[in-house]
Amino acid sequence: MAPAVRRLRIAVSGLGRMGARHANHFLHRTPKAELVAAFTPADNEIAWAKENLEPWGVSIYTDYDEMLKHEGLEAVCVATVTTVHAEQTIKAIEAGKHVLCEKPLSTKLDVCQQVLATAARNPRVKVMCGFSRRFDASYVNAYKLTLDGVIGRPTILRSQTCDRYDPSGFFVAYAEFSGGIFVDCNIHDIDLALWYFSAESRGKTLPRVKSVMAVGVTALEPDLAKHGDVDNGVGVVEFYDAQIAYFYSSRMNPPGQHDMTEIIGTKGKLVVNASPMTDLLESHMSTGIQREISQNYYERFEHAFVEEARQFTDAVLESKEVPVDLTSSMEAVRIGVALQDSLRSGRKIFFDREGGRVDEDGAARAKL
Amino acid sequence: MAPAVRRLRIAVSGLGRMGARHANHFLHRTPKAELVAAFTPADNEIAWAKENLEPWGVSIYTDYDEMLKHEGLEAVCVATVTTVHAEQTIKAIEAGKHVLCEKPLSTKLDVCQQVLATAARNPRVKVMCGFSRRFDASYVNAYKLTLDGVIGRPTILRSQTCDRYDPSGFFVAYAEFSGGIFVDCNIHDIDLALWYFSAESRGKTLPRVKSVMAVGVTALEPDLAKHGDVDNGVGVVEFYDAQIAYFYSSRMNPPGQHDMTEIIGTKGKLVVNASPMTDLLESHMSTGIQREISQNYYERFEHAFVEEARQFTDAVLESKEVPVDLTSSMEAVRIGVALQDSLRSGRKIFFDREGGRVDEDGAARAKL
Amino acid sequence: MAPAVRRLRIAVSGLGRMGARHANHFLHRTPKAELVAAFTPADNEIAWAKENLEPWGVSIYTDYDEMLKHEGLEAVCVATVTTVHAEQTIKAIEAGKHVLCEKPLSTKLDVCQQVLATAARNPRVKVMCGFSRRFDASYVNAYKLTLDGVIGRPTILRSQTCDRYDPSGFFVAYAEFSGGIFVDCNIHDIDLALWYFSAESRGKTLPRVKSVMAVGVTALEPDLAKHGDVDNGVGVVEFYDAQIAYFYSSRMNPPGQHDMTEIIGTKGKLVVNASPMTDLLESHMSTGIQREISQNYYERFEHAFVEEARQFTDAVLESKEVPVDLTSSMEAVRIGVALQDSLRSGRKIFFDREGGRVDEDGAARAKL
Amino acid sequence: MAPAVRRLRIAVSGLGRMGARHANHFLHRTPKAELVAAFTPADNEIAWAKENLEPWGVSIYTDYDEMLKHEGLEAVCVATVTTVHAEQTIKAIEAGKHVLCEKPLSTKLDVCQQVLATAARNPRVKVMCGFSRRFDASYVNAYKLTLDGVIGRPTILRSQTCDRYDPSGFFVAYAEFSGGIFVDCNIHDIDLALWYFSAESRGKTLPRVKSVMAVGVTALEPDLAKHGDVDNGVGVVEFYDAQIAYFYSSRMNPPGQHDMTEIIGTKGKLVVNASPMTDLLESHMSTGIQREISQNYYERFEHAFVEEARQFTDAVLESKEVPVDLTSSMEAVRIGVALQDSLRSGRKIFFDREGGRVDEDGAARAKL
Structure with missing residues (x-):
């Protein structure tokens, strides 16, 4: 049939x-x-x-x-x-x-x-x-707890995206089009910040960025500099109304993919993937105790991608809101681009409450 | 199309x-x-x-x-x-x-x-x-390492099946037909012992049981005694040629399902699920750090069941051997039944090398 | 001065x-x-x-x-x-x-x-x-929680003493005088069972042993057999009034010393040292994530030995009861010796409620 | 005698x-x-x-x-x-x-x-x-591995100092004299950056700071603002020659003290205290699996303080160099003060290679 x-x-x-x-x-x-x-x-x-x-x-x-x-x-x-x-x-x-x-x-x-x-x-x-992480069981669980007020007001978010080092040089060529490490890797972490920080309004309003600052180094691939990019980046995003997100991204994590996130609230902290492991197996050998971790983002997030496909399908079939809002996805790009700009210029970048870039003195005035 | x-x-x-x-x-x-x-x-x-x-x-x-x-x-x-x-x-x-x-x-x-x-x-x-655990990623990974000789000769296997306590009394009624805790729960652990201990012969020959001994208590459900059953059981299976498996099963594990296994070889030990967790989330609250574990065997082994369906399907379509051998599955029942008998009689049960039950003195003679 | x-x-x-x-x-x-x-x-x-x-x-x-x-x-x-x-x-x-x-x-x-x-x-x-483990912070903490009723009635105790393999052959010679692996190694685990199971009476009465059974193998040191000993032993001790302790000891744990204990009660379980580590350092290398464990019992229990010295000193100076009762220490030997006897004879050993050894039929009668 | x-x-x-x-x-x-x-x-x-x-x-x-x-x-x-x-x-x-x-x-x-x-x-x-952390076993072990080249060149250091929330308001009063959260708490993390980043020269030369940037919020104690201080701070320190340290400090960590550090090199990463725990005990209860963490820095670092006393004593008695160099301790203050200044002004602060503060354009010139 x-x-x-x-x-x-x-x-x-x-x-x-x-x-x-x-x-x-x-x-x-x-x-x-x-x-x-x-x-x-x-x-x-x-x-x-x-x-x-x-x-x-x-x-x-x-x-x-x-x-x-x-x-x-x-x-x-x-x-x-x-x-x-x-x-x-x-x-x-x-x-x-x-x-x-x-x-x-x-x-x-x-x-x-x-x-x-x-x-x-x-x-x-x-x-x-x-944004696949929004469909990962651990992140979803953390979001529910945040909505339920378990951790109080989400105040600080730390998040990292660290890839296993690929010695082929692929990601140097890739950097020409990727938008840079903050747009390519940390975009996920930025999206998480927007998601968890908007839990206060139950997703209705996005937090407004106040300043961004980024630095980075080329530790293993100096040629990344040609594209204004780095293989290790640290970025800090300050939001209006007392929320801060800070990020790390790396292209040289030796054991594999290690993406982790802490959502720190006034009453508690939720930690996703502090102790990464591929599965539930540990080996006790003469050299110590050892475990393996995911080799790439797909090993880590396979089930999230499947869930994303299902939820998108359901949203269309049932004429519901899609689970990731487009405005938020664009805002993530805006912040990622600003971080990459800050990395390249070495300057801190300031925004007014409407999202326009201002200079330092404008920022100082906005503060008053 | x-x-x-x-x-x-x-x-x-x-x-x-x-x-x-x-x-x-x-x-x-x-x-x-x-x-x-x-x-x-x-x-x-x-x-x-x-x-x-x-x-x-x-x-x-x-x-x-x-x-x-x-x-x-x-x-x-x-x-x-x-x-x-x-x-x-x-x-x-x-x-x-x-x-x-x-x-x-x-x-x-x-x-x-x-x-x-x-x-x-x-x-x-x-x-x-x-036997779904044979399709779980962690157990499969452990089996590959065992086959590769990473842990030397598998010598001791410890394995437990612990269910979350179900206060409805369901499992008392269930005990009438389940065959008892060693046949119902530890059957998985017994199967694992047969699997890992036969890795030496690359699956060709099963280890031969020499003796079994079991004890148990009814800690929360005294009515289990009516069916010759317990809610906590400990069993030891001795095999000819110097291999031992020991098991624990419980119907009263408070946080949920905790099945774990250690395969102990002469050069190393493989441990599956020593630190159980549902997902990768931990909560840092004023009461300490907390994580949750699977509530039942399906939460723990869902992907293994799916993999089992796929491998069975492939074996049929491609006319290959099925991945779990029927003889081994029957041997697991034989050992489980013997453990349950030992629990009920309070006696250690001995087997000769052909698998026949013998009395203690027969066992002593066999030893000579 | x-x-x-x-x-x-x-x-x-x-x-x-x-x-x-x-x-x-x-x-x-x-x-x-x-x-x-x-x-x-x-x-x-x-x-x-x-x-x-x-x-x-x-x-x-x-x-x-x-x-x-x-x-x-x-x-x-x-x-x-x-x-x-x-x-x-x-x-x-x-x-x-x-x-x-x-x-x-x-x-x-x-x-x-x-x-x-x-x-x-x-x-x-x-x-x-x-008995140094009684002075270890983790075991002491577990004992307090047990006394406080946090885990309900302590019902099952699992405990192991696993030493790093010493290829010098020292422990073969040592086996001549050590009393065997159950008396030398598991004596600590037996002591823990007596301690935690007597928490019900706040230490006033010891649990009474009902049966013991042990098996073992010589995986790396066949010469141990000369002394009636093994390098891997599994023992089960059944107590009157529905309590069971089961033990494992090994002389061949590759990464080092791994002593661990689970105290399983009707409402919760306390686990000491499920995930052993020497200190708080983990290495994330291209081969995976790695940590080290204690190389011997002193590395693991150094602070417990110091605490033992202090508490003994205080007990004498202040004319208090010493923290480990002599009767209990002798009972641990009695159980250890019985386990070693069971290992050597291959038989399960039964005790009446007064502690006398009885034969199987005596045990059956006692059951009635 | x-x-x-x-x-x-x-x-x-x-x-x-x-x-x-x-x-x-x-x-x-x-x-x-x-x-x-x-x-x-x-x-x-x-x-x-x-x-x-x-x-x-x-x-x-x-x-x-x-x-x-x-x-x-x-x-x-x-x-x-x-x-x-x-x-x-x-x-x-x-x-x-x-x-x-x-x-x-x-x-x-x-x-x-x-x-x-x-x-x-x-x-x-x-x-x-x-600086007590330099005497902690885990940090010392990490330093030895770094000196041995196990992780390649130390490139990124992440470190945090998080205190349990003290609702008495003590730390508001304390902020008047403490120098602020970066000088009081993160000074330890800054010291660690100087220590690990100078491992390349085997401690002979300190890394030279290039820029610092800090932001923070008062999540629970708005009165901290009176003293130009915050209860959550994030700081980033960029060093000449491609090394970056980034820090987090908090006065509101619910379960207790959580100080952790990652030393990220070109070949590996060393992580100290990713999964904090007071001792080796975990409780498996109906609410999940739970463990406790140190309540304050002394619980975490007691043995390090004792070791510090011993090494200072030995250095004096044996006329050796003291293990922590004074110049480095002053440099830690200099960086901490600059971070606190950045927090207060909202501006990124730049340094020339001789350690003098320069303005942004000076920094741009230095870059050429």
């Missing part, structure tokens, strides 16, 4: 590392979604799709615009390189397709604004940026 | 707590399986199936024999109450269907033997008993 | 590894004690004493009886080889000196009884056997 | 909370030191001293200058309120006494310089500032 269940007909754009995973999630792990199409211009990705998607009834396209015309298509998951996220998202919205777009919308703030403007003109279309 | 992929047409028998989960796993989380039918005689389970399975094209049966005749059916997952596991498994085998049966095959050794005999007469049918 | 404080004048007998440590503890880390004398017949220990004790005003003796006559001597810490513990303790008691004796009093039960009889005849003399 | 051992005759100045502890450490836990005198002007402290020190032969003084004249006095441990640290240290040096001074020397940089100048004029006198 053919299922009588209403399922969301979705396509995935881009079948690189993350795109192929999204395709699998929608195809095999999101019961209420039906992967009907996929787009990629790359030969190796087409070959992969012919072997892994086509036998399941998925149509393969090498032209994005053609794919948008696939009969009955309702939604698109944009998982191409960052530089075309915005363009594809805008096209999909204009074609009336719901969009789940990989983070970030763009590394450029004005481009983000175009996406938001397009979305605003098409209010029936759901658009969501994929 | 209809998928061109060859998928295993499977049915689930029994839609109680665990049966419903198996149905979901085959329906939504095992890409190469197609859940085509389900059987249950219970009204509430039928109602659940009509809402959750039928819309996906699954046929619901209230007669097990009828279900076996479902057109194109290739395999059955038996997840009914333990007392009918064997009967349904035998019927399915005789109907030429592959079987994944929930553990244990039976709490009675002679009934297990009937299942094995039936399977032996139908060598083209795959039959597997579902 | 000379101190006006009243200090206990104590001597240490035996300056081997542990004796030298006791000497240092009384000399430098027990403010209310004054180490006035030390005895050793061994040349290397005399040399050590001349360098490390004599300059601090400690008199060195090569004759134990002479040392007992040291002017003003009030107490003796017996830290010689186990075989002379009892003899020296008896002599000291008869000379009116208080005694802190290293565990065990003796590996022979009748010899223990002689010590107790001598102590009983000299009620003004304080005699204590040094 | 009176000891023939040469012991350092030392006095303690100030018998408040920390002074009393220092007195006990030198009296009872530093074998090679002899506490001969103590000074305090406070009645309650005199009463304490008469009960706890005088009976051990310690002379009590109510006049610091008189105490300095105590016959045979060789050294002083200054543990009074911070505001008189420098004055008493200078007097002691000029009287030819070796000095162990509690941190910080002063909250004012020019006062620190007077101490260093006095010390420079009296090169035979040993002067050391008590």
Whole structure:
């Protein structure tokens, strides 16, 4: 019997590392979604799709615009390189397709604004940026406790994104387009700050940034400097109304991926992943006790990505709000870009309460 | 497009707590399986199936024999109450269907033997008993390390199965049919001992039990004594050729489910779940630092059950050996039953090298 | 100025590894004690004493009886080889000196009884056997919580003593006199069971042993068999009134010393040292996350030994009960000896409520 | 017999909370030191001293200058309120006494310089500032590994000092004299940065600060603002030659004291106290798994303070370098004061390579 269940007909754009995973999630792990199409211009990705998607009834396209015309298509998951996220998202919205777009919308703030403007003109279309940590069980649990007031007022947030060192030099080339370490890595941590700090208003209002400051070093890859980037960055974001977030990102964490977060409130602290481990196994050997950690963000967040696909699907099918708000996703880019600017200029950057950049003296006046 | 992929047409028998989960796993989380039918005689389970399975094209049966005749059916997952596991498994085998049966095959050794005999007469049918821990990432990782010789010769295995206390008295009634705590709970730990101790022979030969001894107490539920059972049990199994396994089981672990295992070799020790936690979150509150643990075995082993469904499916589709050997599953019952006997009689039980029970003096002679 | 404080004048007998440590503890880390004398017949220990004790005003003796006559001597810490513990303790008691004796009093039960009889005849003399774990902060904390009823009735106790493997073969020779692994290692765990299980009566009555059973293997040192000993032992002790303790001991733990204990009550469980570590340092390296553990029992229990010296000193100076009761220390030996007997005979051993050994049928009768 | 051992005759100045502890450490836990005198002007402290020190032969003084004249006095441990640290240290040096001074020397940089100048004029006198963490086993172990090159080049240091919240308001009053949270709390973390970052030169040269930036909030104690202070502070210190340290301090950590540090190198990371716990005990209760942490810095660092006393004593007796260099201790104050200035002004502060403060444009020029 053919299922009588209403399922969301979705396509995935881009079948690189993350795109192929999204395709699998929608195809095999999101019961209420039906992967009907996929787009990629790359030969190796087409070959992969012919072997892994086509036998399941998925149509393969090498032209994005053609794919948008696939009969009955309702939604698109944009998982191409960052530089075309915005363009594809805008096209999909204009074609009336719901969009789940990989983070970030763009590394450029004005481009983000175009996406938001397009979305605003098409209010029936759901658009969501994929900040996967918001779907991770530990972070979700921490958010519920925060909403419940268990830790009092969230006041300080510390968060880090640390990748295993990749000696191939890949991330040097990648830095040309990534927007830099604060936009590429810490964007997740910034998003968490916006999420937890807005718990006070139950998500209704975002905290307003007051100042940002960043420093960094190139410890293993001096060539990153060419792109105004570093392999270790420390950033501090001060918000109006007495909240502070501070971040660390690294491209050289030896055992693997170690992303961790502390949400510090006036009555308690919630800590996610202070003692990372891949699974529940420890080895007691003559050299000591040893455990392993995730090798990359997907090992750490696989289940969060699946949950993200499910919740996006549910939101569309049930005409609910998508769980990650677009304005917040753009604000994360704005803060990430400001941190990267601060890193490059060596200067602290100040904002007024409306979000405009001001100079130090303007800041001093704002303080009065 | 209809998928061109060859998928295993499977049915689930029994839609109680665990049966419903198996149905979901085959329906939504095992890409190469197609859940085509389900059987249950219970009204509430039928109602659940009509809402959750039928819309996906699954046929619901209230007669097990009828279900076996479902057109194109290739395999059955038996997840009914333990007392009918064997009967349904035998019927399915005789109907030429592959079987994944929930553990244990039976709490009675002679009934297990009937299942094995039936399977032996139908060598083209795959039959597997579902020992879920063998599919858990941590245990699998530990097994690989053991095979690789990292810990030398596995010599001692300690393993426990501890359930959260259920004050409803459910498990007192349940004890009438469960076979007792060593057959119901520690059967998993016994299976692990057989698995890790046979790593030496790369799974070819099982360790041979030499003696078993068990004691126990009824700390919270004195009525368990009526069924010759306890709520806390300690058992020791001695194997020929210098290997020992010792077990603990409890029905009264306050924070939740805590199953843990140590595989102790001559060069190292592997420990699974020494510091249990539900997720990666810890709360730092004025009362101290706190974390939560799984509330039941499904919270702990959900992914293992899914993996079990996938590997069973693959084994059938690709005509491979099933990953858990039936002989081993019967041996686990034999040891569990002996432990329960020892608990009840207060006596240590001895075996000769062929597996026959002998008295103490026979054991002494065997030693010479 | 000379101190006006009243200090206990104590001597240490035996300056081997542990004796030298006791000497240092009384000399430098027990403010209310004054180490006035030390005895050793061994040349290397005399040399050590001349360098490390004599300059601090400690008199060195090569004759134990002479040392007992040291002017003003009030107490003796017996830290010689186990075989002379009892003899020296008896002599000291008869000379009116208080005694802190290293565990065990003796590996022979009748010899223990002689010590107790001598102590009983000299009620003004304080005699204590040094079960150091009772002075460890974690165990003390667990005991307080148990007394406070936090875990309900203590029902099951699991405890292990695991030493780092010493490839020199030392412990094979040592096994000739040690009494065997259950008397030498698990004696501590047995003592803990007696301690925690007597918390119900606030220490007034000891739990009464009902049966013991032990098995073991020689995994790395087959020559241990000559002394009826093993390098890995598992023992189970059943007490009347529904309490069970089970033990593991090993001479081959690769990373170092790992002693751990679980006290399992009807409402909660207390766990000491589930995740051992030397200090608070972890290394995150390309091979994973690593930490080290104590290399021997002294690294783990150094502060407990110091606390033991202080509490013994206080008990004498203030004429209080010593914190470890002699009867309990003898009971620990009795249980340890029975476990070792069970290991050697392969038989389960039964006791009546008065502590007499009975055969299985006697046990069956006692059950009725 | 009176000891023939040469012991350092030392006095303690100030018998408040920390002074009393220092007195006990030198009296009872530093074998090679002899506490001969103590000074305090406070009645309650005199009463304490008469009960706890005088009976051990310690002379009590109510006049610091008189105490300095105590016959045979060789050294002083200054543990009074911070505001008189420098004055008493200078007097002691000029009287030819070796000095162990509690941190910080002063909250004012020019006062620190007077101490260093006095010390420079009296090169035979040993002067050391008590940065206790340098004597903690975990930090010492981490330092050895760093020296051995295990983590490559130390590049990033993260460190925090978090106190349990004291609702009495004590620390508001205290803030008037403490120098502020960066000088009072993070001074330890700053010291650690100087220590680990100078490991490259094996301690010969200190890293040179390039910029500092700090922000903070008053989450629970708004009155701190009167003293230009906060109860939560975040600071970032950038050093020339690509090293960064970042700090967090809090006065409101609910479970107790949580000081932790990460030393991140190009090949590995060392983490001290990621998972704090008081002892090795965990409770498994119906509410989850729970452990406690140190309630204050002394519970955490008691053994480090004792080790500090011993190493200072050894350095004096053996005419060795003291283990903590005075220049480094002054540099820690300089950085702490700059962070506090940055917190108050809201501005990032820049330094040239000679340590002079420069404006932003000067910094930009320095960059070229």
